[in-house]
Amino acid sequence: MQMQTEPNTTNAMTFEDFRSEIMNDYKIAVTSRECSLLGRREVLTGKAKFGIFGDGKEVPQLAWAKVFRNGDFRSGYYRDQTFMMAIGQLTIQQFFAGLYGHTDIDHDPMSAGRQMGGHFATHSLDENGHWKNLVDQKNSSSDISPTAGQMPRLLGLAQASKIYRQVKGIDATKFSDNGNEIAWGTIGNASTSEGLFFETINAAGVLQVPMVISIWDDEYGISVHARHQTTKESISEILKGFQKDETQNGYEIIKVNGWDYPSLVEAYQKASQLAREAHVPVLIHVVELTQPQGHSTSGSHERYKNEARLAWETEYDCNAKFRAWILANNIADEETLTELEKNIKKEVRDGKKAAWDAVTKPISQELEEAVQRLDALADASDNGVFIKKLSNDLKAISEPGRKDILSATRKALRYITTENSEQKRALTQWVDAYIKKIQPKYSSLLFSNSERSALKIKEVKPTYDNNPEDVDGRVVVRENFDAIFSKYPEALVFGEDAGHIGDVNQGLEGLQEKYGELRVADVGIREASIIGQGIGMAMRGLRPIAEIQYLDYILYALQIMSDDLATLHYRTHGMQKAPLIIRTRGHRLEGIWHSGSPMGGVINLVRGIHVLVPRNMTVAAGFYNTLLESDDPALIVECLNGYRLKEKLPNNLGEFKVPLGIVETLKEGKDITLVSYGSTLRMVEQAAKELLEVGIDAEIIDIQSLLPFDLNHDIVKSVAKTNRLMVIDEDVPGGASAFILNEIINTQNAFQFLDSPPKTLAAQQHRPAYGTDGDYFSKPSLEDIFEAVYEMMHEARPTDFPKLR
Ligand SMILES: Cc1ncc(C[n+]2csc(CCOP(=O)(O)OP(=O)(O)O)c2C)c(N)n1
Numbered sequence: 001m002q003m004q005t006e007p008n009t010t011n012a013m014t015f016e017d018f019r020s021e022i023m024n025d026y027k028i029a030v031t032s033r034e035c036s037l038l039g040r041r042e043v044l045t046g047k048a049k050f051g052i053f054g055d056g057k058e059v060p061q062l063a064w065a066k067v068f069r070n071g072d073f074r075s076g077y078y079r080d081q082t083f084m085m086a087i088g089q090l091t092i093q094q095f096f097a098g099l100y101g102h103t104d105i106d107h108d109p110m111s112a113g114r115q116m117g118g119h120f121a122t123h124s125l126d127e128n129g130h131w132k133n134l135v136d137q138k139n140s141s142s143d144i145s146p147t148a149g150q151m152p153r154l155l156g157l158a159q160a161s162k163i164y165r166q167v168k169g170i171d172a173t174k175f176s177d178n179g180n181e182i183a184w185g186t187i188g189n190a191s192t193s194e195g196l197f198f199e200t201i202n203a204a205g206v207l208q209v210p211m212v213i214s215i216w217d218d219e220y221g222i223s224v225h226a227r228h229q230t231t232k233e234s235i236s237e238i239l240k241g242f243q244k245d246e247t248q249n250g251y252e253i254i255k256v257n258g259w260d261y262p263s264l265v266e267a268y269q270k271a272s273q274l275a276r277e278a279h280v281p282v283l284i285h286v287v288e289l290t291q292p293q294g295h296s297t298s299g300s301h302e303r304y305k306n307e308a309r310l311a312w313e314t315e316y317d318c319n320a321k322f323r324a325w326i327l328a329n330n331i332a333d334e335e336t337l338t339e340l341e342k343n344i345k346k347e348v349r350d351g352k353k354a355a356w357d358a359v360t361k362p363i364s365q366e367l368e369e370a371v372q373r374l375d376a377l378a379d380a381s382d383n384g385v386f387i388k389k390l391s392n393d394l395k396a397i398s399e400p401g402r403k404d405i406l407s408a409t410r411k412a413l414r415y416i417t418t419e420n421s422e423q424k425r426a427l428t429q430w431v432d433a434y435i436k437k438i439q440p441k442y443s444s445l446l447f448s449n450s451e452r453s454a455l456k457i458k459e460v461k462p463t464y465d466n467n468p469e470d471v472d473g474r475v476v477v478r479e480n481f482d483a484i485f486s487k488y489p490e491a492l493v494f495g496e497d498a499g500h501i502g503d504v505n506q507g508l509e510g511l512q513e514k515y516g517e518l519r520v521a522d523v524g525i526r527e528a529s530i531i532g533q534g535i536g537m538a539m540r541g542l543r544p545i546a547e548i549q550y551l552d553y554i555l556y557a558l559q560i561m562s563d564d565l566a567t568l569h570y571r572t573h574g575m576q577k578a579p580l581i582i583r584t585r586g587h588r589l590e591g592i593w594h595s596g597s598p599m600g601g602v603i604n605l606v607r608g609i610h611v612l613v614p615r616n617m618t619v620a621a622g623f624y625n626t627l628l629e630s631d632d633p634a635l636i637v638e639c640l641n642g643y644r645l646k647e648k649l650p651n652n653l654g655e656f657k658v659p660l661g662i663v664e665t666l667k668e669g670k671d672i673t674l675v676s677y678g679s680t681l682r683m684v685e686q687a688a689k690e691l692l693e694v695g696i697d698a699e700i701i702d703i704q705s706l707l708p709f710d711l712n713h714d715i716v717k718s719v720a721k722t723n724r725l726m727v728i729d730e731d732v733p734g735g736a737s738a739f740i741l742n743e744i745i746n747t748q749n750a751f752q753f754l755d756s757p758p759k760t761l762a763a764q765q766h767r768p769a770y771g772t773d774g775d776y777f778s779k780p781s782l783e784d785i786f787e788a789v790y791e792m793m794h795e796a797r798p799t800d801f802p803k804l805r
């Protein structure tokens, strides 16, 4: 079924055209509603796990779809099924495939079953991970569940149009037609209470980007009424100060009733024109919407809406009002509408059935295979009765899943540990092959698989003139950024103080003058939407470098990094990407909020983003160069105390590349392996020198890439030689050091080579105190490192290393 509505902008429209466009809209509205009604039933009868639908929000989405053009982007939330149907990107069968969690991307194009239904997306990439032509299609960035989480990315999607319109020299073929594209957002009324909403609204007003945000206002956020959500119970009322006027830029703010079809069509036409032509952001407050079935399948709204409200919702149901309007204006008669509704009911039932058959058929076949092997094994085994029971129980499950199949077959193997039969071998092989086949359906594509996977970018060593200049570290990154911006016209950097002064450590000094205010930009203090700006621009073919001033402040952005950026490639089954580079600086400065290194928190929350901690600026520059050739998102933490240290200036700036996931041995040694990263390494290197004076020869390994971690397993090779291991880290105990130890002991299996218990040396539990002494008493000091290593050697060889204190 295709329900494409192309915008009909010609004024010379006949009444027949007009009628057929309206009837098509009504058809989509009814289809969408039927999907919601039937969808809820599927959950209540147990065929699907959870449902959240777009009923009560249909009509405004039809008006919006009329002005949504090829090249435009949506960044919305779970109520937008009608819109997706109207732009031809969601069929009935696909709607139900999403609800059932079909793992085949051809059936559930939104996420291949990875996201619950109602989380929409289109495909920006082809099956090889290459960009499709986004200008030729209608685009929806992939939804996420955290309320208002769609807002930061929306800003970047809109900003991309501004960049494409104003920055010359970028190849925009697949991404933009002179920046004419609008980024359209949707959000629920209650979700506008989130900080992300206000932060993004302000930023888009400052930036003046073509962003249109629709607020679907049904007065509720689950059970919580607007009086607990919004001052004056009206978001458009309180945002009035954003309204632009003759003297000042700002927003165009429109308020419209969600059941009033002609007014909605007019509102969206106005918004589209303003945003597309003049890049003015627009806010459309769509009020008087309803929830015919309540919030979701997990509760009923009769619990918190009184009778009067429920009666009002029935009367003002937008589909009912639309229907009445059609009748009142003689666009169709009662009989025609009744007939159409009846046909749609059947169409939706058929689509639902097709989706169910498609999702269950392969599972039935797999179950059949499992049962055959179980039964054969039961016949051959001394424990046949137990195995037969497993098989019978499996067959009796009314809606079996893969979990049931694997659970039964794996349990069966427990009964035959001492047996040895052909049937046992057959089942074992089948289970192994089944896991191998099915696991990727749930776990693949966290990162790119294409030739632009960051892991496939080869090392290029820095090269030097005969007498290379010794320069401050910050000059190495600056010169390298200069090379990057001239090599990649689509690259741009933005952050607090990143523009005019060229960042707080002058790693971008002078580059704004050279590359302009749009490519080397100052932005407001708003970390989450800085990241969102980067995500959105990266999704439209640009290569943003989003700067977070200090690592300590990345906590403001961590939620969006974790929920949106880190999951994007995975949750779209590799159909969308945002190759965003996040630049920050951290480690060892002063006090609680300028010297933290909450790396444990970071790495545990951003699987799906590479996390790199270069020890100096040459390595940092090499990582930037690698990432710009890749499609994967990454965070680079530069060492704050490295900007003023001298390094040699390479002569292949912009070209040399440091591979990801490869450790570097900084000093060879035979007694113990010391593993660390970032600023702490300098202290470890000094400690190793002092240890050598007392006869302890330590090997030092710089991890430099926490995610991915030591892909060649070089650390275990070192431990096999030294037989001792210490991980030194300035994060809290059990933070990044626990992750590192787990990798070395569990993943690399270093346990077998250890002569002493492995040790982690981390900071105190608390944030680091201020000043030199505060640092000394908060983080591992030179003496701490020396003594911890010495102590380990003392325990192993007390006569060689008598007790120190
Ligand atoms: C950050 C976050 N907090 C809580 C939730 C749970 N939750 C899901 S929807 C919702 C209410 C949203 O209401 P509103 O924005 O008005 O949208 P509506 O569902 O009414 O269309 C809540 C609290 C969530 N998804 N994300």
Ligand SMILES: [Mg+2]
Binding pocket: 188, 189, 190, 216, 217, 218, 219, 220, 221, 222
């Ligand atoms: Mg609401």
